[in-house]
Amino acid sequence: MHDELDQLYRDVIMEHYKFPRGNKDISDADLANMGQNPACGDEIEVKLKLDGDRVKKVSVSCLGCAISVASGSMLAEVIEGKTLAEVKQIARIVKALLKGEDIPADINVGELGDIEVLKGVRKFPVRIKCALLSWTTLVDAIDSFEAGKTTEIGVSTTDDGVSYHDHDHTHMGT
């Protein structure tokens, strides 16, 4: 069990937790969303500044555990410069990684910053929601943005919003 715990709290995770990236607020965000884990009360706010359909700046502010903060920090690190379509693809990869699902052969997870270490969360099923919170919040924000909605801050939950196999969103009641 200690080995599994060590896999969960890898140095990389703790480093992101203690020094999260993207923690500078963006005042002129193009899209923003609040995420909540209804089971534990954790809260996260994700904001993006775009340049066309590319992510120019990211801010992630998370009131949560090491896993949710670290995952949000990795998100901030990895999505900068990516198109919104690429961001959604990365979110699907993160979810597949966490759930132990197949990842298409042409994708090299090693190229996606530190997110590969998130697979250590797999052994702790109750913590998968923590790792997913920032990603579901982000994808909900992008979907709303693409559907032509404004930057009004909605509230997302950690329920499966970014399935690799199923693009439909289901919101858990809050």
Place this chain on the structure above:
Amino acid sequence: MEIINDTTERKTGRRCQNGCNLDIAGIRTDFPILTRKINGHDLIYFDSAATTQKPQSVIDAITEYYSLHNANVHRGIHTLSDEATTAYENTRRKIAAFINCDYEEVIYTRNATEALNTIAFSYGRKNVKPGDRIVITQMEHHANHVPWLVLAKEIGAELVYIPIASDGYLDLSHIHDIIDRRTRIVSVTHMSNVLGTINPIAEIAALAHKVGAIMVVDGAQSVPHLPVNVQELDADFMAFSAHKMLGPTGLGVLYGKRELLQAMPPFEFGGEMIRKVTFEDVTWNDLPHKFEAGTPHIAGAYAFGAALDYLNTLGMTNIRAHEIELTRYTLEKLAELDFIKVFGPTDANHRGGAVTFNDVNIHPHDLSTFLDTRGIAVRAGHHCAQPLHRLLGTVATTRASFHVYNTKTEVDIFIEALKESQRYFGYA
């Protein structure tokens, strides 16, 4: 039908390490789950405020009911139906004796939450008018908060909160302004599931009754841990759950004063709760059946009878004494840790054995995962009390909560694990 308990002598014969009249080591052998290894360690179950573990007699009662007595209640005249009905109603008598009320005043529900909802939507809808006031406290579980919030919004009534003082007790300094002439319902938790605070129910009930309001008590955390007497509290309604007091899940109790229950319309409709149905009209059954529509959790009631026998054998006064000592010890040990902040009253005599705290370095989730790898089960999160957590200035806390089977030795292991967690996460 009685559950025979041949271990009475052993349980009360020796003294526990706390100086109470219980043989805790002997009691622990009655709980099979306590022999489990969790992640290679002996299970230390510190989550009894969420649900307690079950003694063998309760587990056996479930099997016994389905193996020997299973039938529907109040339906047939055959032997099994009679046995099932007798068992089901016997437990109702035991519940009545346990909280000191009459047999007809005990209504079975699914849980405390359903009992509170029944009061809000049956008594509340009938008796609360626009502009009236419903009073609760800032320390309520969502189950004793949300039904009143919804009712108040629906009716156009005002929901007012008795505040909490910084020491974790209710601040009753403005209570006469809060419980005023407009007040119809006052609903207060007897013991907070987060702060552990035991509230002065009898005192608040007197104020409620003075202005003509009724007193509702959320007993989910108190009835399992203290001797509770609804006459002494002068409670008009009280709710609690079997599964938090060594009994099965899926069964709860709504206590109500007879005249209030008689005047209250049923909450659900169907079989069992009617006296006479024609194509044109219906008349309700007598208490308590008026509020028990459909086939109830008969096996659960049978097993809950075994749980009440078990608690009675130990004695609620003895259980309370053991938990006071365990809580006092835990608070004392936690106070020695400079990285731990404890919430709630510091005097174990005025609080229950639910100890909520925060680690200044480690988030409750991470701490809980760490403790789990040491076999220690605690609760992490907002404990279904989000507004209270905002008040405490945090979104989540960690809670260690006890019942009679917990020991000081377990507390010692828990304290050492907390120290180890600081080293593990790089804070020491």
